[in-house]
Amino acid sequence: MGQNNEFAHRMGNKTIKLVDASGNPVAGKEVTLNLTNHKFLFGCSLFDAIDVANENVPADRLAFQKEKIDKFLDVFNSATLPFYWARFEPERGKPQTKELKATAQWLKDRNVAVKGHPLCWHTLAAPWLLEMSNEEILKAQLDRIERDVTDFKGLVDTWDVINEVVIMPIFDKYDNGITRLSQELGRVGIVKEMFAKTREMNPDATLLINDFNTSINYEILIDGCLNAGVPIDVIGIQSHQHQGYWGREKLEEVLERFSHFGLPIHFTENTLTSGHIMPPEIEDLNDYQIADWPTTPEYEERQAREVEEMYTILFKHPLVESITTWKFSDDGAWLGAPAGFLRKDNSPKPSYDVLKRLIKEDWHTNVTVKTDQNGQLSFEGYLGEYELDCDGKKASFHLEKESGVEKVEI
C-alpha cells in the first residue's frame, strides 16, 4: 500500500465522513476499508459460463464447470462471451440470445463485467452470408448489430466491434461474406460502418477495435479510422504467445507505439502456455494441429514467471485498463494448448496462484483507519469498489481517481 509510485495511476485518495442513521458523525472509531472489486479489468474468455448459467449440460459436467467458474470468480472481475456469428446464429433468424442473455445476467449478478466478442469478423462469419450480394451482406451484418447490441444493452456494454481488420480483405483461407464486404468497403470503410451502427444502438457502450497484428499496419489503420471520425473507445491488442513470450522489450515497444493515440488499451486475448513452444515457422496458429500438447511442471513455472512479468508491465502502464487471458482453463482451450490458469482437471497451475497473489494481495487494499472527532477518515487505495466495516456495520463505496469528501452512512 502506497509503497509503489509506479502504480500511482491505479490509486486514489479519498476522505469519508462516516455518519450514523441519524446523521451524527461516527467519531473515533476503527474502520476497515477493503477493496472488493478492482476498477482494472482482470478477465478471461469464459465461454464455460454458458453451461453454468443455463444448466444445460449433464450433471457431472455441470459440477465440473461450476468448480471451474468458482475458481474464476475468486480472482477475476471480467469475462469475454462468444458472439461468433456462425455459432450464435447458425440458422438465420434463430440466434442463441436466450442462452447468452442468461449467461451475461448470471455474470453481472456476480459483479463480473462482460464483453461481447465479436460483432464483425471474417472467421466464423455466418455461412448463409455466402448466398448474398454484398449489399445484402452489409444489411444483414448491420441488422445483426442492431439486434444483438439492443438485446444485450445493460448486460453487455463493451463490444469487440470488429476483429482482425488488417487481414480481413486479404484473408484467403476460405471464401466468406465479411471478407467480400471488406474488399468492397475497404478496411476503414467497414470499420466505420460497424462502429457507427454499434454506437447508434448503444451510445454509452465501450467500443473496441481488436487485432492480433501489432505492426505498423494496425497503427496506420487506427490512425486512419480516428481521422475518419470512427468512435473507437479502446484499442484491443491480442497477444497469443503460443510461439513464446514476447518479453519485456517487445511488450514495452508495442505499448509505446499504441500509446501515441492516447486511447485506453485492452489486452483482449492473452495466451502464455505452460507447454512446449509452437515452432516459429507456423504463420497461422490455426495450422498447428497436434494430438497432445501437455502441460508440464517445468513449463508451468515458466508460465507463472511470464504471467507475473507481463501482468506487472501492463498494470504499470497508465493506458492499459484490462487484461484478458484466453482462456481460463486448459479444458477446451484453443488449439488444445495448455493455455489456461487451470489444468484440464480444474487444478490451479502456479500461474493461477501468482495472479491471485498479485490481484488479491500485492495490488490489493485492506486498511484500518480511525475516524476523527468529525467522523472523518482519509485513505489511499487501489481504485475500485470498497466495503467499509465499522463494528460489523457495513457500507460500500467507490474509490475513483478524482474524489471529494463522501458521506457514508452506516
Place this chain on the structure above:
Amino acid sequence: MGQNNEFAHRMGNKTIKLVDASGNPVAGKEVTLNLTNHKFLFGCSLFDAIDVANENVPADRLAFQKEKIDKFLDVFNSATLPFYWARFEPERGKPQTKELKATAQWLKDRNVAVKGHPLCWHTLAAPWLLEMSNEEILKAQLDRIERDVTDFKGLVDTWDVINEVVIMPIFDKYDNGITRLSQELGRVGIVKEMFAKTREMNPDATLLINDFNTSINYEILIDGCLNAGVPIDVIGIQSHQHQGYWGREKLEEVLERFSHFGLPIHFTENTLTSGHIMPPEIEDLNDYQIADWPTTPEYEERQAREVEEMYTILFKHPLVESITTWKFSDDGAWLGAPAGFLRKDNSPKPSYDVLKRLIKEDWHTNVTVKTDQNGQLSFEGYLGEYELDCDGKKASFHLEKESGVEKVEI
C-alpha cells in the same frame, strides 16, 4: 493502329469537319493526322533542365546539358523538378524560386508537363526547422506550401504533396523537423494538413501522395486518408529497382492492390539499372555506396528488355497515367547507379531506343484519311495532341476519350 484491344483505353475516335477560312467544307482531300503529344505522361526527373534554362553553368557543361535535354525532348513529355526544402531554401527566406520558375517556364514552352517534388518530406527537410517547436515547424511547412504552390501556379500544377509517409514518423537516421511533426500529428494527420493547404492554394492542381512502400501499410494509409476526406488525386508509387526488376508478377500484384481505390496511379520514380544488381541485404538503398557502378553492354540489354516489359504492362493498365524514370541520364544519377537511358557521355543506351520506338512508333498515331463530300473524316488514335496537315496547311486539335464532331479550320 487499332490493332491492340489491350490499349483501347488509351485511344479515342473522333470525327473532324474540315473547313476553309470561309467556312466551306474541304471535301475529298487527303489529310494527315499526327500525334504530337501523348496524353499519357512519359517522364523523367530532369533536374539538369535547371542548368539549361538558367544558363548558369560553364559553356562546355551547358553544351553537354543541352545535348542531354534535346535527347529528352525527343521522347518525353513530362518532367519532375526538385523542390527539396533543404536545397530549395537552404537559408530561410531565400528560396530558389527564380531559377526553378525559369526552368518550369522553359519546359512549359517546350510542351513538357512539370511536376514539383516534394512539398513535404523528412529527408532533405530544411535544417533550420530543428531550432523550432512543432507548432512553428507546422507553420513554416504550411507557409512554404502557400508560397511555393502560389508562386508556381500555372507552371507547376502537379505536386508530390507529401513523400514517404509510411516511414516518416519512425525514420531514425537523423533528427529532422518533419519526422517530429509527423510524430505529433500522426501519419494521416500530417497528410491531411499538407493536402488541405496545397488544395487551398491551387484548387485545380493534381495532388499526389507518394511512397516507396508498396506494402499493405501504404494501402491502409491511403484508405485512411481517403476516408478522412484527404483530397488525393493520384496514388504515387516509387519503383526504384536497384536490387533487381520486380518482374511481371509483382508489378501486376502491386497494380491490382492499388487499383482498388479507383484513383489514377503514377509510377513516380522508376529505376531499372544497366549495371550489376545491388545486393538484396541492403535495406536502405542510400547505404549502398560504391566507387564505381559501371553500365555494361550485357546489362544494358537487360535494362532494355525490362524497360520494354514494364512500360508495356503499365501502359496497358487503365489506371496508370504516368511513368517517370529516375533519372534520365547516368550523369549525376542517385547512388552513382547506371540508372539512366543515357550513359554518362550522353550516348543513348538500348533502353532509350526501345522506349523511343514504343512511344514514337508502336504507341503512335500517324494516319492519312480522305475527307468526304461534307469535309468530314473519322479516325481512331492514341489520346493526346494532334497536328493535322492538308496540302501543307496545318491545324492542331486534341483527341480525348469522349469526342463529338469538331470543326477544324485550315
